[in-house]
Amino acid sequence: MRSNGTALVSGVEDLLHRAAERLDSAEPGDAVGPLQVGVDLGTASCVLTVLAGPDDDLRPVWVGRESSGALRDGVVVDFARAAATIGRLKQAAEDALGVTLEATATAYPPCVPLADARACRFVCEAAGFDRVDLVDEVTAAQRTLQVVDGVVVDVGGGSTGVGVFRRGELVALDDRPGGGHHLDLVLAGALGLSLSDAEAHKRTHPRQSLPILVPGLQRIAENVRALTVEAADLPLHLAGGALMIDGAGAVLSTYLERTVVTYPHALLITPLGIARSAS
Numbered sequence: 001m002r003s004n005g006t007a008l009v010s011g012v013e014d015l016l017h018r019a020a021e022r023l024d025s026a027e028p029g030d031a032v033g034p035l036q037v038g039v040d041l042g043t044a045s046c047v048l049t050v051l052a053g054p055d056d057d058l059r060p061v062w063v064g065r066e067s068s069g070a071l072r073d074g075v076v077v078d079f080a081r082a083a084a085t086i087g088r089l090k091q092a093a094e095d096a097l098g099v100t101l102e103a104t105a106t107a108y109p110p111c112v113p114l115a116d117a118r119a120c121r122f123v124c125e126a127a128g129f130d131r132v133d134l135v136d137e138v139t140a141a142q143r144t145l146q147v148v149d150g151v152v153v154d155v156g157g158g159s160t161g162v163g164v165f166r167r168g169e170l171v172a173l174d175d176r177p178g179g180g181h182h183l184d185l186v187l188a189g190a191l192g193l194s195l196s197d198a199e200a201h202k203r204t205h206p207r208q209s210l211p212i213l214v215p216g217l218q219r220i221a222e223n224v225r226a227l228t229v230e231a232a233d234l235p236l237h238l239a240g241g242a243l244m245i246d247g248a249g250a251v252l253s254t255y256l257e258r259t260v261v262t263y264p265h266a267l268l269i270t271p272l273g274i275a276r277s278a279s
């Protein structure tokens, strides 16, 4: 497994660190230069990201997150709640930055029916955006990671999306259920905890949790194997929050006998890439 190495990866890591700092602090950055907005409608949480500046000097100036409970496996199941969540995040960003945000990009899980993808656009329009660009989540993640030859694996709260990139082109895209929520179910069952206590325990006690979660992680690995039979030669780049538990990348790497590249703050990879997809 490797966690860094090339100048490109360290540039990506730097962007992720700066986005994470913005998420943790209430302080906005200067909304100077062209702005790009991204809305990630996630099962675990919705993230609104505002980037400022040109492509070679991107600055995350505002990153906000809220759990909506309005999505299941990446698909909007409560439209009004999702729109209200994004409306609140939009308002908070506008108040902090002192600008009106008119356009955004948003993303849908790979391979969902067109109607579900369109629902993501309608949520953003109902939240007050005039113009909405649509992109699939794996392509968005690749936009952050700039993977040329490799597999982008986005394991979120509810699903595992996989995109195979060769010479920078997306050549295969697929997804399967399975994410952090499923790991919580395993932990809750093993330790006799409620789901929300299991989620908290996973974050506060990663070392004790990891051995219990190994079979669940291997199951995610099996999904990745099945989705990448034509791309067994390529390294795996891990995005999404579910594999942020320390040691998860090594479990996948050992089990699949493949090179795995991990990133800090991996759950911000897709939200940043969505914002970069805004026209």
Ligand SMILES: Nc1ncnc2c1ncn2[C@@H]1O[C@H](COP(=O)(O)OP(=O)(O)OP(=O)(O)O)[C@@H](O)[C@H]1O
Binding pocket: 040, 041, 042, 043, 044, 045, 046, 071, 073, 074, 075, 155, 156, 157, 158, 159, 160, 179, 180, 181, 199, 202, 203, 239, 240, 241, 242, 243, 244, 245, 246, 267
């Ligand atoms: N530090 C951490 N350690 C372990 N797991 C984590 C950590 N941080 C987040 N997670 C897990 O990541 C998951 C959320 O990841 P992410 O934000 O990528 O999902 P999402 O985009 O909301 O979901 P989806 O893409 O499936 O719709 C949750 O299940 C959570 O348990």
Ligand SMILES: [Mg+2]
Binding pocket: 040, 042, 043, 137, 154, 156, 157, 240, 270
């Ligand atoms: Mg996601």
